[in-house]
Amino acid sequence: MLAVETGWGESKAVWSRFVGGLKKRGLSGVQLFVSDNHPGIKAALREHYSGVPWQRCQYHFRQNALDQVPKKREDQMLQALEHMWRKENSYRKATLEELVDELADPLPDVAVWLSEQAPQTLTVFQVAPKAHRRRMRTTNAVERLHQELKRRSKPVRIFPNPDSCLRLFGAMLKEQHEDWITSQRYLKIHQPAMAK
Known part of the structure; x- marks a missing residue:
């Protein structure tokens, strides 16, 4: 898990703040982005990580x-x-x-x-190692995580402020991050670099 942040919508400005924040904090060496075809996220990725290949889910x-x-x-x-x-x-x-x-x-x-x-759906086949392609060709892991966040936040109904939302989601995401790091690895990265 790299970051969690609240945002009002999915505009280019919101995504640019999020993606730019990752870059400012030192995210480098990115070899592939995978997302849906949302114009806001695509524009933010082009702005902050131009030249990094993009895979459409x-x-x-x-x-x-x-x-x-x-x-x-x-x-x-x-x-x-x-x-x-x-x-x-x-x-x-x-x-x-x-x-x-x-x-x-x-x-x-x-x-x-x-x-x-x-x-746009074929990028993963040129960039990712064969062992990783199946998991990297979609945003299913993130979508599943979003479903769980929605399910667990439903009882709250309305958050009093953005910080309360961040506290709940941050705790849930920390738990998921620990699972991914220790027991339920989504990807086993054993190759030093992406390859054809």
């Missing part, structure tokens, strides 16, 4: 892709995306191109959207 992308296609094409889209994400490096882009070609006639807008957006 595959889970969020899958949901966005399903919103693009008619119901009868959802299974086709899901299967094609999963197939692309499981392929070996040299065939991923070819698989994406096949899907784009397949959808070009019946759904030209979807084909264009895929050709522009889907490559």
Whole structure:
């Protein structure tokens, strides 16, 4: 766990303060960021860590892709995306191109959207070691943690001030951090650097 902070919304200003704070405190050597496609966080990452590769969360992308296609094409889209994400490096882009070609006639807008957006979900395959890709391709760990924070804060209903929120969430996150550091490691980092 690197930081916890309260913010009013998810604007670029809020994310910039958070990400800039991490950098100011010394966060360096970052080799990959993974997030959803939220413009605020993307702008903040570009501002403070330009040049660091960014991975669009595959889970969020899958949901966005399903919103693009008619119901009868959802299974086709899901299967094609999963197939692309499981392929070996040299065939991923070819698989994406096949899907784009397949959808070009019946759904030209979807084909264009895929050709522009889907490559953002492939960054992890160029940057992360093979052993880490499965866990680093989505924001599932963070999303699960957010669900737990919401569940445990629901009885409070309204926090009297930001500090009271930080005290509760800080204690919960400290507990989670200790679990991740000791017993339930999310990633076992045994390689000195990210690699292809």
